[in-house]
Every structure is written in C-alpha cells, then in structure tokens.
Amino acid sequence: MSAVTETLDEARRLGHEPFDPEVCARHLQVRMASWQWRGRGDRTRFVRPLQATLEVLDGLDGESLAERWAVFEQTVWPRWLAGEDRLPWVTRWGCGVWSLVISRLVTPVWDTVARVRMSDWTRLLPADDPLIVSERRLEEVARECTIGGPSARLGARQLATKLMLVRGIDTLEQFREDDLLIAPLGRKGKNVLDVLLCDLGVFARTPRTGIERYRSIPRHTERELAVVHGVPEPFTEAVAVYLEAYSRRVSDRYPTLRHKAGALAHFFTYLREEYPQVTECSQITPAQARGFVPYATELARRRQRTVRRGDDQDRTTAYSWANEVRTFFSDMSSWGSEDESPLAAFAPSAVLLTRHDLVDTGILKARKRVRARMTSTVLDLQREMPNIRAFALRRWHDAEQTLAGAPDDVHAVVAERAAFWDWALIELLVTSGLRIEEACELTTFDVLKRTLPDGSIYYLLHIKPSKFARARVIPIGDQLGRVLAEIIRHVRGFYGTDHVPAIDRRDEHEKIPLPRAPYLLQAIRHPSALNTNTIRGRLRWISEQSGARNADGTPLILSPHDCRRVFASEHLNAHTPVHVIQALLGHATIDTVMIYAKLYPDQLVTDYRAAMRGLYSDVYGPDGTKAPTEQEWSEFTKGCSLRDMGTHVCALPTGEHCPRGLVCLGCGHAQPKKSALPVFRRMLHSHTRALERAHAEGEPAGQIAARELEIERIRSAMNRAEELTGDAAAALERAADVVSAQVS
Template identity: 25%
Template sequence: MARHGRTTRTPVSPRDPALLADARIPGPRPSTGINNERAATPRDELALLAKCLLSEPTDRNLWRQQLSLTRVLDWLEEFPADTWQDRWLLSGSDDQGSAWGPQGLSAGTRSRFTTGLGILIVLQVVRPSYGWLFGSRLLGVYDAYRRHNQAALFSELRERADGREGCDEHATDALNLLTRMSIVTGKDLLDFELEDLTDYAQARRATGRTVASLPFAYEILHAVGGLKDSPPTLRQAQARGQLTPAELVDRHPITDRAVRDVLVHYIAERSGALDYGSLVNQAQMLADLFWGDLERHHPGIASLNLPDTVAQEWKQRVRVLPDGRPRRTYHGVFLAVRSFYLDLLQWSMEDPARWAQWAAPCPISEADIRGYLKETRHRQARMQQRTRTLVPVLPQLVRAAEDRLHRATLLLDAARSAKLGEEFTIEDRRYRRTGRKCSNWRPTALFITQADEPGPRFDAECEENNAFWTWAGIEVLRRTGTRIEELLELTHLSLRQYQAPTGETVPLLQISPSKTDRERVIPADPDLVAVLARIIRRIKGPAERVPLLNRYDGYERVFGPPLPHLFQCPSQHRLQVISANRIRELLTDLALRAGIVDVDGTPLRFTPHDFRRIFSTETVNGGLPIHIAAKLLGHLDLNTTQAYVAVYPEEVIRHYRQFVDQRRTHRPSEEYREPSDTEWQEFRDHFSLRKVALGTCDRPYGTPCQHENACVRCPMLRLDLAQEPRLLEIETNTRKRLGEAQRMQWLGEVAGLQESLRHIATKKQQVERLREQSDHGEAGENALG
C-alpha cells in the first residue's frame, strides 16, 4: 500500500557524495597557476615576501623570521626537486604528522622549524595534506593565511557566519575548515566545488573526527557567491534524489539482459500509479528477491515461464531470511510477483506487440497468498494488543514529559544566571556550572553537573531543547492523531479559523495531503491551540516571523518549498526541520527516563504511530461515530479505522450487556429501584457542599470530608484562581503562628504548622499551573488570530 500520494520525480545527482564511502583519502593536488610559480620561488624572493607578513616589522622580529625561514629552507634543499612543494613531499614529512622534520631537534629549534614552515604555508609555497594539518596545531597560521590571502572574502565569510546567530566557536570552526581546504587544494574560495568538500569530509572521517561544521561552512560560502549552480544547503547538494526505474533495477545485478529490460519497463509503467517508496520496494522484490534469487540458484535461466520445481524451490527460499530466520513479509513478495505476472498477461492483450512474448503462467497461486489475510489479522491483533497496553501508561508518559520540561527550563534559567563554578539548587538538588574541556571547544556552552552526586555533565540548553520538542511532539500527536510525516509538515499556515453560524470562532488545523493524497481539516481544542501557540512563540525569529525552511522528505527523497514549519530547531549550527528519526529517538529516551514498564516489568516504548492508534481508540470509545473518526484520521475506508480501534467487536459487547441484564434478574430488586426524593436531594446537596472558600472540593459522592475542613491540606481541593489572595493571607497568618509557636517551644504546634505551610506551597504551585494553562489558552487564541 502506498504511504504517500506524491510521485514527483527529481533528477539524480551525477556524483552523489553520500556514496563515496570507499573514496580515496585525498592528498595535496598538483599546483596550478600562480601557486606553481610560488612553489618555485627563489629563496631571496621568499625572504622579501615574508617581510610583508609581519604586522610590526622590528629588527628583532625580522631577525627571528629570517632565522626560522632559513632553517626550514636549508632542510628542504637537502631533497632533490625543482619546487619547494616537491621537496616537502620527498621529505616524507607529509605522512609523519607531528613528527615531521629532522629528528633529534631541541624544543627551540623545532619551534623555529614550525614557524618557518608556517610562513611557507601562508605564502602558498608548501601545501601539506589534510592529514598533516589535522595533526598540527596551526591556528595562528590559519589567521595569518586569512589576513594575507583573499582577506576581503574571508572577512565577508566571518560576517556571514556571525550573522547566522551562531556562537563564536562555530564561525571559527567553519572558517578554519575553509582555510584548510584553500591550503590543501591551492584554489580560490570561489572556485571550490562539491567534490572538494567531499574530499575534506573523507579525510576528516579517516582520522576519526566529525565534520559537524561542514554544512555551516557550505552555507556561508554559498552565501558569498561560491559553489555556483549548487543548492543553498549541503544536504540538498548531497541528496541522492529519486532514481529512475532503470537505476532502481540495476542496483540488483541481473545477468539476462532481456529480463532486466522487461523489469525496467514494468517498473516504469507502475511508476505512474505508485509513490516513490512503494516503487523502490517493488523493484527490490522483483529484481532481487525474485529474479536475482532465481539466477543465483539456477544459472542460465532466461524465461519467465518457470518449471514447477523451480517455482516451488524459490517459494521455499523466499520464506527464510539469509540468516535463517523466517521472513515475516514473504506474503508481500508473493503478491508483488503475482501482480507482475497478471499485469503482463493483461497488458499482452492490450498491447501484444510489446508484452505478449512475456506473458506466462503465474507461479503464485491463490492458495499461496491465502495466508496473507491470516497474517494481516494477526498483525492487527498485535497492534490492538499493543494499543491496549499503552493506553493505561500514556498519562505517565505525559506527566514525565511535562516534569522534564519544567525541570529543564528551571535548570536553563539558573545556568544562564550562574557564573562558572557557581552552585545553585533546583527542586532540592544542587548543581554546578562547569567549564569546558579545552579553550576552543564550545566556550559559550552552558554545561552543568550535579554537585551532590558524581555524574556526567550535560548541556543545559541541549537538555531544555530536547525536553521541549519531546513534550511538543507528544502533545500534538496525541491530540490530533496525525502521522509522523504530517506532524513534521505542519506549518504556521496550517492554523486556520472558522466562523460558525452562531458567531463562534472555531480554530482549525489543516493537515497536508499525505498517505491518501487528500487534505483534511480537524478542529483544534483549546489545549491543542495552547501547545501550538507555545511552539510558535518559541520558533519566531527576530522579525517576529517563523523562519522559512526546506524540509527533506526521506521517503520521497525530495525537498519541499521554503515554508514556516512548526517543528524546527537549531542543529549543527543552523535551523533545520526536525526529522522523523529524531522524534522517535526523543520518545524512546523519555520512556526509558520515566521507567515505563508493562505489568511483567518489560520496558515499554512509544512510537509516533502509537499515538495515532491511541487517538482513534479514545475518540471512538468516547462516543465519536466511527465515520467521523475516519474523517479525522484521513482514512478512506471505515475498515481501516476499525482496524486502528483497539476495542471489542460490537457483537461481543452486545452479548455481554445481555448477560449483565439477565444477571440483574437474580439480584435484589432494591439495587435497581428508582431513587427517593430524599436520596436525590442528598445527591444534589453533595455537589453544593463541595463549594468551599478556596475553591471546589473534588471528593467523590458518598464520601465525607476526611480532613475536618482543613482544606489547605486536602489533595482533593481544586483552587479558584480568584481566591489566590485568600491563600496568601492564610500563608501569612500561618507563618505568624509558627513564629509564636517556635518562641514558646510548642513543638507539637510547630510540626503541625510546618506541615500546613508545606501544603500551602503545593497549592501555590497548583495556582501557577492553572494560571499557565489559562495564559496558554489565551495566547493560543491570539496566535490563531
């Protein structure tokens, strides 16, 4: 079944950097242009050029510079070559890393060698490899290189980097990256190509290091006019795009050319009716699991008309995975092969000249696919059982997300106001603002650690960011029942309003076309509006607008247009739309943190699609007609909705109710009589008596007040926001009484008053939560307006 309705085709990149895992590690490239002339510059001219590098050319500075330059040039002249670059390569130092140069040098002499080599690098006379640069600490050389080579362009790059609201270290890291590329390649910045960035990434990964700043460097270079005719982001440049039918089939080697061609033509015909993801699966099942398997086990086979023994052997093999485990999806392979044969048979009657030669008896009979329905029912049963397991623990997950976000927000606020090394207390736990491991790695990061218990430090900003998007994802998923791709496609434009005939304004959430290729609109309750409003306030930029971003659809392998996506956050020094895998990781991490387990102690985890099933179950169980639920979920068939709803069949419920009714006939009639006037009056008075000074008592009917009207201590009290001043008066009076009891040494009174103050603090927190919920609701209405 198709997952998406979009079938847009995009051209395939002629060279995909993502596929260059086995590419060679690049070394210095041959010199070209002026660099070639520089590499052969005589010694006396190099000395004159080196003087221009000094900002303060005093006699002593000139003497030191000339001494360092003379030492390294004398050493390089020991190797027979025409250029300084060739002498450097002959010395073998390029492969020695920090151990380069003559051996047995003193620290002072080695320092002069390093200074002299740095001068040659800045003058573009010697160009070491990436491996050598990664192993050398030449940050000062990088600064000098930028001042004396394309200084105006490097300055513009710095301005672009700082204008991205990135931290200083991120901008410097990106500039150092581009500087290394310029040193190694000998190219001007505006002459860089995508292949140069790919070579850098390969060399960086070969040393076991990350290339997190590469996308940031790509974007600022593109912003100043580099990487001509390339997309604005590295991810777009490296995206593989959608493969053609021929490329999809050729990923699986097929010996017989004629069969390969018919598979390509068949996939091309099916591409008009299938989305790209389904097309990829179809090509893999036919070209690899079907015909590829036949060629591997029956060399020389060249006809679709399979002998019965060959077909039977293949059907047995496809039921088992290469590692010996049973293949649970083998029915899908059977259906794909059966469709292939039946389509060819039908097309042979419509266009015999093209397809008749390939019409053959289908090796998959109806009996072979009969088990598909059974497997489908088993899968639905497993999903329904999973939903019934997760529904009771969903409130626990929601509370865990709210508590984590509340704690992370407090930690972030405290960390921002704390100085380095300072301790602070959050919710009875002490934390310490810690420093960084090295001077040039994220100096602005807010790292904190627990002061009471030893443990790893963590980034307060990163923790708050993860906590917020975990909470936001859970709230939107459970209140809308959207698919994960629909969630990530929500934009600021998705929020709409509807003016009802009564004059009431109803907020609506517009869901973009996805699996069924049909757009739908669902009403948004006040809680959902408050969540969306909070998201919008968070992601708005300095211009009070939601930034426009391109979202990459990993299933369709296409980039969407720039839109104000709601689920966006900084990642790798720039804004990006959150990926589906990131949402899954956040949900899994929260379930582990919260310790959510089944009745037998098995850890439980939530996936985005679990919330869709829970939503459908709760809406139908809550009385919503199933055809309305199908509209909200975007299902075209009511049977699909029924499969999502983890409830008992209607016949079972009806018969059980009949059983209960029959059982009542054997029970005392007194249990089922009409209530008397006195009993009814008592029932109504119960709700009137629940009204107290501070709010409303939520104790259930038929239960007396267990706290002797000491409402401030009662957990059943729901405070009225208008009564907050009265609560503060009670707190002030209690503190006065506590002070008197402590002076008079009334220890029993002291313990009771302290207990009352503890409960008063809890009630004040309840007031804050109620006020925050009220503010979010009002802000949501304003955001929608």
C-alpha cells in the first residue's frame, strides 16, 4: 500500500472518529507539507481560515467530524454562500472549507461542490494524489476523443473530480453506473465523461446519452406492475395472477401488460370508492361493472392532455379501459374454469361486461371521430409531405455546401450532421413504412443480399419482430437504398472508420437491453444510438421549420407514424395491391391497411378521368380524341385570335388578361355587329321590364343597381352599333382572312 493511500485512509478514519479539532489540525498540517504552494506566504494564508473553520465545526452537534460536517452543510454553509454570518474575508473562509474537502477528512454532497471550480483547490495537491492522477489519465485519453469541444472535455475532467470527492473514491475504476446520475441531467461534460470512462474500460459498454442513463428503468414483473399502477390491496393478487397467465398464454409484450395493469387499476379503484363492501372478484355484479363506463369517461376527460372540442368529443381512452376490463373478466371466466387453474379462486360467477354493454356508451361515435380525424390527417399529409421532404433535402444540401467551404469549422460540421439526420429520418420512415421501434433496431446485418438465377442482384431489408412478434422482409428500392447508403456513410464518417461500429442499445418499450450490434441509427452528435424521443423531436422540428399547415391553419406536427401513413397512401394510390401493402407494413389484416391508406384524392381523380374519357368516346366517337390536322389547327388559332361572340367580336389579343372577366357588353374591346341591332333592342326591352318589376317587388338596392348597370351596358353597345356606317366586325373578319391567307 502506497503512502498516499495510507494517508487517505487515515483521513477518512479521522472523519468517523470522535471529533477533536487539534488532531484534525495536526493531520492537515502534515498533509499541507506536501502540497504545491505558489509562494512562501500561500501556506500561511490557509492556516488561519482552517483553524476558524474547525472552531465553527466544534460548535455544531454531532459526535464525529462527518456528523458535524453534515450539520454544517445543511445549516452553516448555505448562510455563508448567501453572505450571512460567515468568517471575515481576511480569513479567506473558503480556504478552510476546501482544505477539509480535498484532504478527504470530509465527504461533501453534490450541492456543496456543484458550483465550485475545484481545479482552483486541487492544484494544491501533490502529483501523486489520486485526484491528480485520475485527472491526468482523463486528459490523456481526451486528446484522442473527437466528441465535444475543449470546454466540454475540461468540464468532463472537473466533473470527474467532483464526483470522486462526493463518492469518496480514489480511482476511476471505482466509478459505478449510478455515479453518473448524481449530477443533474444536462450537466456540461457529463456525456463526454461517459465516453472517456468507456474508452478507459471503466464501463464494459459503449457510451450512453444522458436521457438513456436516466430512463434505464428496470422492467417490472407482473406482480410489481399491479402494485406500481395502484391496484387496491384486496384485488392485487387477482390482477397479478391474471397478468402472469396472460403473459404465458397470449403475449408478454411489456407495453400491453402495462396498459392492462393501468386499466384494471382504474376499475378496482372505482370499485373501492363506490362499493367498499366488495372485497373479491366473485362479489362483483354486472350492474357495478357497467357503472365503470361513465366513471372512466369522466376520469379520461380530467386526464386528457389535448383540449376537447366539445362536450361529446371524448377520445377513445375510456372505452379502451372498459374493453380491457371486459377482456379481464372474460379471460378470468374462461381460464378459471380449467382444472387446477390458479384463476379459479378469483373467477367471477358470470361474465360481467359484454361487447353489447359498450355499444350504447358512445364508443361508436368516438371511433367515427377517430376515423374522421385520421382521414383529415392523411389528406393534410398528402398535401404537405412533399414540401416537408423538399425542405429537408434543400436544407441538407445547403449545409453540405457550407461545410465544403469551411471543412474545419466545428459549427458547420454539427449543422451538416443535424440537417442530414433530419432528411434521413424522414426518408427512411417514408420509403420503408417502418414503425419507430423497428427503425431503431435496424442494423447493417439486416441488409440482405440476394442473387437471382440470371445473375442479377437485389437487396432485402430484414425487419425484426415488433408489434405482433413476427419478422418480415421488404425489398430495398432505389430511394430506400440511397437512404441506407447515406446513413452508413455518415456513421462511418462520424467515427472515422470503414465500418459501422457495434454499440449497446436498450429497448425502450420492453425495458430490456438489446444485444450489441452495428445499429444504423446512431452517432448524430454522440457515439450512442438514437432514441425514440430524439427521432420524434427531429421530425417535429423539421415540420415546424418547413411551415407545414393543417387544413384549419394550425401547424402540422409530423410524427413517425405519420410517415407510415404516407407510405401506405402512396402505395395504394400507385395501384400497389392491398395484400402487398399489408405484407410491407406487417399488418395482421387488410382492414388495418385501409385505415391508414385513403383513396382520395389521387385514386379518385384517376378513376374520374378514366370514366369521363370513356363517356366522351361514347358521345363523340373514336374521332373525338384524334389529333387535329394543320387546316383544323389554323382555323382554331384564327378563332382564338378573334373571338366571335354572336352579337359582337372580341378584339382582345389571345393570352391577355380581361379585367372585366369577359363581361363583354360595354367593354372597349368589344366591336358590335350592326346586324345585331334587333337583338340589342330586344335585350334592352327585356331588361327594362325586369328592372321595373324589381322596383315594384322591392328587391335589394344592390340587385337593382346591378340591373341598371346591365341596361347601361346594353344601351352603350346598341349606340355603338347604330353609329357604325358599316359592320366593323365584318371588316375585322375580312382583314383577319387576308392576314391568314398571306401567312399560308
């Protein structure tokens, strides 16, 4: 054992022995002899505040120094930080406190050292002190680390020093997983410290991001789920036994078990509040079970995260709870009738809730509202999704150009990575139709290469079992192949390797660790896997930045499952057979495909055009759609250049905007025909009688004014026709015939 280790052990022993200020002072004087002082008077300035601090500790309650230090941190230290009752500045009150800390006589809590720059104090320690040795090791491995900037790496070393003081450890190898949870989430240098500890082999895993460390909640057993979700005590055993049976017989998916436990907890809580005399499942009556539906509806309204649009606009949450309760009693009655079944003691005498009990509770209306919202969502996605994808692609290309002009700019590198992943995540989900958990579990091993008998090569993408515990493969087309290739290229570039490295990953839904593998979705800013929260956040951000809007004008927030709906709609509109879409999406039935994929508007427009084309052919015959001859086209062009309107000819050039909306009478471009004067007179007489009738019937002033304006237009056109000595329209037609003859 080295002398430094013996000294540290002695300091910790003194901290737990009966407190003696003189013994502690002598120990510190011996320790200070080996400290690295900057000047001759530097050590002298530490002696007086150290003695004053020991005098303060001597006046506190507690048997040992450790007990008195705990009281000091709770009562005295907060007042000193606030400038109250602390030692005079001439005594340098901090010197005494931090001398006790870095000498290991006391073990501080995190709040004490959180805001202190410990490097100002640890610089005094000798070169062989474990804190200095550990900091030097971290500094050496940080030189080869490409994660984070210089400030983040410095923060990682300082954070390690503080955690070692708080934990009372002397080597980096003594770090545990929970030690990184001491500092709050988002602490500067925390992720970099995790990377450095993994590089040193302290942790036998790959680095994690902060959110992954804090969300590593263990998977509860079926019995623990019943307790965690708050099932009342008389029914806890029944729910636990049922969940165990359901896990064996039907499905052991953790989200399903959690949802069932939550729904049953609501039901038995209602039962405990309304019918406290009921203490067993066999005592529950159908009337009591049916009363849970209005209770669940009101509870769901209180807990609803979104704002309801009306009194009858409830979500399907309450009915989902009621359906879980119905399934619970149905399964209990069925499984409990088996020989030696553990559910026999809890099975009710009859099925308490049936499907018919839920029909008149509003569930059908709620489902119709859900389908209507989904239809509206799909239509909005079909309208806005091309804009979102184009915006993401353009933003990535702009970031690439910026990086090409400044390849050493760290900010340009980070911006290019973020822009790429925004584009890659959208394109991966849209072109593959994967669920978010399926996309997160993709690895390079899932890209399968196959060769046909003729020698041609094609690729398949293997999708691991997820919702229905069934694996599937989908073909890799050009778009999906490009996305996968770009993802692999960027991951390699992040690590500077020729392969995608294997990393650790945790299944966030099942709460279990996954095997270490070269996952595709990793290394956006940190050498770890992308979690579902990151993916959802990136999609939300890019959709907001693109300016996408719903039909009602609200911002369109893109979710991973929206990309799956777009995939289904695009394939259905492209005439992909429904059973093929079902296989690509991994749905259990074709009906589910039709929920996601909507025929309107692409398929509807296509079918409408086909029907109209057949109707046109029936009316006009096969010659109705033939290409026009040169003579026919010349006559058509002539008619477009000089439009004959019957009573007049429009001389407005073809393609020019008509400010009157083709209201020709009274227009300066309209050349009236002298031969149309009888028509104008009949029109004037008819409109005049209509105006007189409007006055007599008391029509609104606006309609009367419109009739008067129409009469003025007819009278103006008639006067212009009467003033003509010849037919100006006929003259224009003759001039047009001469011009066309010269051109031909």
